[in-house]
Structures are given as C-alpha cells and as structure tokens.
Amino acid sequence: MKLLSPDELSEEQRSVLDSYRPALPEGVVCVNVVLGAESWDVRPLILQGKQVCICRVSRDLPEAQCKALAAELQGFSVIRSCPGEASRAAGASRFLFIRPYVTSTLSDQLDSGEIRSGQTNQELVGKLFALLREMQACSLIHGHICPSNLALANGSLVLLDPLMGALNHTQGMSFAPELSPGQEVPWSADLFGLGVTLQALLGSSMSAEQQQITRRLLLPSPRQRPSLEQAEEAFLVAVGVSAPSQTKSARVIKRASQAPNASGSSIRERRPKMRSGPGVLSSVLGLAAACGVAVVSVRVFFPEVYTSLLGRVSLLQPQVDPTLVSDWASGQRAQMTAVARRAILNQDEAAAAVIVDSILAGENPPNTTPRLMRVALNDLWRNELSAKDVGAVLRLTVAPLFKEGLDSMPPLSSLHPGVILAVAGEMPPNDPAPQLKLLPLSIFSKLPDPFGSAFKQLSDLGVSSAGAPESVALAAITSGMASSRAFDAFMGGDTSPKTAIARLTILMPIVSGNDAATAQLVASIRDRGGELGQVLGWFDIEDLAKWSKLNGSQKLTLVLNRLPESELSQSQYADLMTFPLPGVRGQAALELKKRFFRDTDGNLLLTLSGPGNRLTREQTIALVSALALPPAKRTPFVGAWFGLKPAPDTVLLILLARSGYDSSDTFNLEAARYLRRAQWTATTEMLQILAQHPEPLARTLAYAKLDPKVDGEKKILQERISAEKDQGLLKMVMGKLSAELPPAPRAVPTPPTQTP
Numbered sequence: 001m002k003l004l005s006p007d008e009l010s011e012e013q014r015s016v017l018d019s020y021r022p023a024l025p026e027g028v029v030c031v032n033v034v035l036g037a038e039s040w041d042v043r044p045l046i047l048q049g050k051q052v053c054i055c056r057v058s059r060d061l062p063e064a065q066c067k068a069l070a071a072e073l074q075g076f077s078v079i080r081s082c083p084g085e086a087s088r089a090a091g092a093s094r095f096l097f098i099r100p101y102v103t104s105t106l107s108d109q110l111d112s113g114e115i116r117s118g119q120t121n122q123e124l125v126g127k128l129f130a131l132l133r134e135m136q137a138c139s140l141i142h143g144h145i146c147p148s149n150l151a152l153a154n155g156s157l158v159l160l161d162p163l164m165g166a167l168n169h170t171q172g173m174s175f176a177p178e179l180s181p182g183q184e185v186p187w188s189a190d191l192f193g194l195g196v197t198l199q200a201l202l203g204s205s206m207s208a209e210q211q212q213i214t215r216r217l218l219l220p221s222p223r224q225r226p227s228l229e230q231a232e233e234a235f236l237v238a239v240g241v242s243a244p245s246q247t248k249s250a251r252v253i254k255r256a257s258q259a260p261n262a263s264g265s266s267i268r269e270r271r272p273k274m275r276s277g278p279g280v281l282s283s284v285l286g287l288a289a290a291c292g293v294a295v296v297s298v299r300v301f302f303p304e305v306y307t308s309l310l311g312r313v314s315l316l317q318p319q320v321d322p323t324l325v326s327d328w329a330s331g332q333r334a335q336m337t338a339v340a341r342r343a344i345l346n347q348d349e350a351a352a353a354v355i356v357d358s359i360l361a362g363e364n365p366p367n368t369t370p371r372l373m374r375v376a377l378n379d380l381w382r383n384e385l386s387a388k389d390v391g392a393v394l395r396l397t398v399a400p401l402f403k404e405g406l407d408s409m410p411p412l413s414s415l416h417p418g419v420i421l422a423v424a425g426e427m428p429p430n431d432p433a434p435q436l437k438l439l440p441l442s443i444f445s446k447l448p449d450p451f452g453s454a455f456k457q458l459s460d461l462g463v464s465s466a467g468a469p470e471s472v473a474l475a476a477i478t479s480g481m482a483s484s485r486a487f488d489a490f491m492g493g494d495t496s497p498k499t500a501i502a503r504l505t506i507l508m509p510i511v512s513g514n515d516a517a518t519a520q521l522v523a524s525i526r527d528r529g530g531e532l533g534q535v536l537g538w539f540d541i542e543d544l545a546k547w548s549k550l551n552g553s554q555k556l557t558l559v560l561n562r563l564p565e566s567e568l569s570q571s572q573y574a575d576l577m578t579f580p581l582p583g584v585r586g587q588a589a590l591e592l593k594k595r596f597f598r599d600t601d602g603n604l605l606l607t608l609s610g611p612g613n614r615l616t617r618e619q620t621i622a623l624v625s626a627l628a629l630p631p632a633k634r635t636p637f638v639g640a641w642f643g644l645k646p647a648p649d650t651v652l653l654i655l656l657a658r659s660g661y662d663s664s665d666t667f668n669l670e671a672a673r674y675l676r677r678a679q680w681t682a683t684t685e686m687l688q689i690l691a692q693h694p695e696p697l698a699r700t701l702a703y704a705k706l707d708p709k710v711d712g713e714k715k716i717l718q719e720r721i722s723a724e725k726d727q728g729l730l731k732m733v734m735g736k737l738s739a740e741l742p743p744a745p746r747a748v749p750t751p752p753t754q755t756p
Contacts, residue, residue: 002034003045004035005032006032013042017042017044024055024096030044033045042057043055043056043057045101050530050534051100051530052100053098054102055098056164057094057096058095058096058164059167061167076140076142081160082099082158084099085097085099099161100527102153102160105149105160106150106151106197107146107200110201115201117203117205118202118203119202124201125198125201125202125235128150128157128194128201129235129236131157132145132190133232136228138428141189141190142190142193143162143165143179144161144174144175144193145159146193146197147196147200148174154526154527176193178222186222188222191231194228195217207234209234210235213226213230213234213235217231324342324351324354328355328365329365333366336365336367337401337402339354340398340402340405344398344405352394355394355397359397368401369396369400371425371426371481372479374480375480376396376421376423377393378418380418380447380448380451381418381447381448384416385418388410388415389415392419412433417444417446418447420466421444421478424466424471424472424475425472425476425480425481426476427472429469429470429476429485429489429490433467434467437468439465441458441468441471444466444471454478454509454510455474457505458470458474461499469490472489474490477490477507477510477517478510482511482516482517483520484520487507491503491504497532500530500531500532505560508556511553513553515552517552518556519551519552521556522552522555525559535559535581541617542575544571545571545575546569546571558581561581561583563584563591570624570628571621571624573624574592574608577589577592577609578616578620586609589606589608590605592605593605596624597628600660604658606657608620608623612649612653613653616644618644622641622644623654626667627667631666634666638666638670639670642671648675651671652675652680652686652690655675656689656690659689659694662694663695665695668694669697671698672695672700672701675701676700684712684713684716687702687706691716691720692723699724703717703720703729708736717733720733
C-alpha cells in the first residue's frame, strides 16, 4: 500500500478518483490517497469533521447485487467492526464504504515486532473467536479475515472493510480459494481467514492438535474444514481459556427480525445454518395476523396456573418434586426440555415455579433467555402483570428449549410495557423486528422511573418509534445489556455536541455505579470522535493528576460540564483549570479557592481558569502546588517553576492578579525578574495596573514600557510622580518625562549700545 498526495496520482488513478468523487459526502476534503495493488484500487483519505476516514469502492457489480451488498454492509454495525457508512457510488454499478482511518493493523504490528508470534497472543486468539461467534450469531460474513483487516481499538479486536476484499481481490495467500468474482461470499471463507490469522498470531508455538486444526482450516476444499466450534475447542478449551457461552437466544432473536427482501427471498439465505430452531420472537412477532383468524384457547395460557404463579415468582415452595429441580439444574437439554414441556403443555405449576425461581435467584440455565425473564418480572411492575403476560414471559424464556410453546403467542402490542421492554432488549438495535417498529415509544414512558423517565427524555429528543435504533438500544441498556453495540446505537450517528450531551444525560442515571458499563460508554464516545470524543481524549493525553484512577462515571460527569460529587485531589482541580470546557474550569477554580487558597487568591485562580492561560498542564499543576504552600516553604518551588519556562504573557497576567500582595512576596519578585529577561506585550490598562504594583521591580517594568509620546501612557507616568515613594523609581519616571520636554531656548545676548 502506498500513501500519496492527490497531486501525485497518474492520469489513470486520478480518473478513478474522479469517477466516484460525486458520491462522497458533501463538503469533505480529500487529504491523501492510499493506493492498492490494482490500478483501479484508489482509496481516498478524507476529512469528515475532525476525523480522517478512508473510502473503499467496489468493482463494477450487477445493480441488484450492488444494492443488496450496500445494505448488507450496514449489518456489521451491530458487532465489533470499525464503524462505517455504505452508499451507492457513481452510477448503479458500485458501492462506496467510508470508515475511520486506522493507522496500525495487526499485520503492521506483527511486521514491526510490536506483536510477536507466539503463545503470548492467546488473549488475541480468544478475542478473535469471540468476534467470529458474534458474526455467526448475527449471520454476517466478512470474506477476508486476516491480520491486515483486524485492528485493536481500546482493547477490543475490530474488523475492517467487510466484504470489500472478498469482492475486489479473489487471489492471494490470505484469500479463500473458493472466492470467485461475482459470486456470493460463503461462510467457509471466514473459516479459511481464521486459519490464516491463527497461523500469523501463534506460529510454531501451536500444539500438535492446533497445528492440525489450522492445516484443516486452510484446506482448499471448504467441506474439509472444521467448524468454528471444533477450532474453538482446540484453541481455547484445550489451553484453559474460558469461552463465553453463547445461548441460542441471541441467534433466534436476530433471525426473527430478518425480513425478506423485495424479491421475496432473504439475502441471508446463503449464511451459515444455525443449529437452533425457529427464533424465539419469530412466532411472537408474527402472531398478530394469526390471532385475527384463530381464537386463543384458555388451555394455551392456563390463567389459573399463572395467576397463582404471579404471587410467588421468587420463592420455591417447600414441597417441590426434587426430580424437577435436579432435571432443570442438570444443564442437559433433554431433562430441561421435559421440565419446560410439563410447565407449558401439562399446566404444571410446580414445573413453572422451578423455572422461574431458578432464574430469579440469579441462575442462567443454558438454552434459555434468563435476562428477558428477570427484566420482564421486575419488582417495579411485577404486580401489574396479567396471567397472559407471565405466560408469555415463560414461553419466551424457554423457547430455545421448547419452541412449540410459542405456537399461540399473543401480539407484542397486547403485552405489558415491561414485557415489551424485555423483548426489545434482546433485539439487535439496528435491525429490530417489524412488529416493534409499529409501536410508539410512549409505551415505555408509562414504566416507573428510572425506565419511564429515560424513554420520556428520548421522546423529547424527537424519537417516536419503539423500534428506532435508539429506542431498542436504550431497552437493552436498561435491561442490563450495556454493550458497546448498544451504546453506539443509542448515541447515534450525529456527533454534534448538543445531541451527544442530551443523549449522554439520559444514560448517566442508568449506568452510574456500574464501572464496566461506564467504561464501555466512555470507549464508545471516544471512538465516535466529535467534540465529546476529543474532550474525553483529554484525560489520556497526560496523567500527571492520576486521571487513570477516576472511573468512567466521574469522567462522563466532567464531560457534561460539571464536577463529580466525589472530592478530587488538589492536582486534579489544578489540572481541570486547563480542561476544554469553561464551566469545569470555573468550578475547579472555586473548589481550589475554597479548599486550598485564600479569598485574596480569587483573581489568580480566575486567571488560571480563563482563556488567557497559556501555561501547559504541567506548569499549571506545579504553580498551584507551589502557591498553595505556606510562604516560608514555597521559595524553592517557585524558583523551580520558572525553570519550566512558562509563557511570559501568562506570567504577566498572574503578576497582575497577585497585586494584592506586599513587596515581600517571593513569587511576585521572581515573576518580575523573569519578565525582565523575556519578551512580552501589554495593553495600556495592564501597564497602568503594573505601574501601581507593590513589587518595585514590577513597577520598573511598567515604567520601562510606558511611552510618554502616547497621551494615555504619558498620563500614567505623570500620575506616578505624586504616588511613587521609591526615590530611585521616581527619578526614572521624572527622567522619562523630562526627556520628552522640548529643550529650553538659549538666551541671546543683547549687543551693547554704541554711543556716538
């Protein structure tokens, strides 16, 4: 890859760039160009706002395929991939993909030695498998997984340029041999890419079993390659790394929300087949029409069972069949399914109670959706739930085990808002089920706080649908799914400070106290860029004040232009006087005056927190630390501070701000000495204050700068004649004024009178 200026392109390359320039967002600036191996592979680097992005364009494709792929690329926004926007490019034969520019990929880090091949990369291997599991669950295919298309962002492994390499380059060591121009990209290509990446990360450090699995992943025939689960067992389970369990609920919920395309067939049909059956929500959200032609029987919902269950959903009855408890706790699919069948088909209250009690006690039985049940049966609205609501929750929870229980589910709109919230929280924010999109956001506003108020605030921002990405994301966050995907979807694509602050304000009461959630939210805002991202980046530039010890909630509070409730250190308050937001700077100055300074230092702190402070963060912290000491102890620290070479203009402002101290003040003397050796400028008003300063050397500086040829400055000198008590300085003033007086005329002698 080469990085060139647009002016350095050949005629052919420039024509390629010009061919899709009209498709670039309005107002962007092309700052550089990255050239690929082919003459047509021209990748502009553009400036969008304050972020550098790279543009990828596909080869010419059939119009129908171009449209489908451009839409399909958006699916990668729901997993850990570098965020991007896909759109139609020049004409109808290409699509354009724009994402933030990543300066260093895994390939770059391996080449530079920053990452060395070997077992030390086991954590990266775990993240790679987690990423592939997430892709498989969401039915997504990248097509060219390799070190050059993977990067680390805030500790997470992210994908770059999905589908682009597979569609544009179908040859090379890192490309699956089955890739063909114009053909759909199969899941097997990503298994091949897994082998390529494992080989690069681990090299010869792999065990014999791992080497065998890698060779099979790289076989030319896709049918001979092992499954993702087989590879994961060899690389993670074998070395004792715990792989996060992936319940089928995530898969079936995603599948339930996929609608067919215009031609009547799903563009996901070519995706890897999941082992689970029809989605948990496929029956729930598709039932509205069915309920219009069939009466739901009392036998299906067993109101007598669930009415009884409502009163005791969190406590096991003392006389419960121990076989039910052991079967449900066994983790074995057959035994657990038998319990689910008894609860639903046989109207067995004891079986239903075993399921509910185990989940509300904090257990996470495999092949269930326990979080959905815990959210739906929240104490805040549990007493409002009907028998129909509780029955629906139980069926949804065990659906991956016993999908037949969903045969007669009520419409989503007929359920309690708390149940709908739980269902929405399990959906992908950018691709929710159609039934949810038909519901108004106001259904969630009816929930008790903090849930209802959060959705009410979101409604006030103009979001009206319960199926909007922001709404679904907020449902996930309030349901305990505070993932980076949910935060990204909730914050949206608008990076304007006003929008970002409004949405961040909604989230703060929800995530406060949850360090893991706030850390993910901080990472999401930082990765989004924009002004808020830059403000958060301020904490990472320097850690002189130990900002790394602050939790995400405290940092986000500062981003919202206010101080956190917890007390900060003196150095942190001092550092905050250079913070990007003026509100925080002013509040930090007030806290310093209240805790560490006297009232007479108000002007000093106001100066340091104001826009005229040109000191570095280190200089500001050091100055506050020195001046907060008792006068008898500060002398050596003051001398050391001037060794940091502070900006003379700011030193002058500080000297003026401390004009209330007498001539014995060490800092004022050192400041005047420093300015005597430096270049600085001052207004007439500043010179007037300096001429009245209690420090004699400071007055000397003013007298030296004042020009008696300027009317205003001459007046200052004249006023100092009666005010200056130092005889030496008085002579200096008189000398400057007398030097400007016109010389006295010489007396011309009168010639003697001649007498005749």
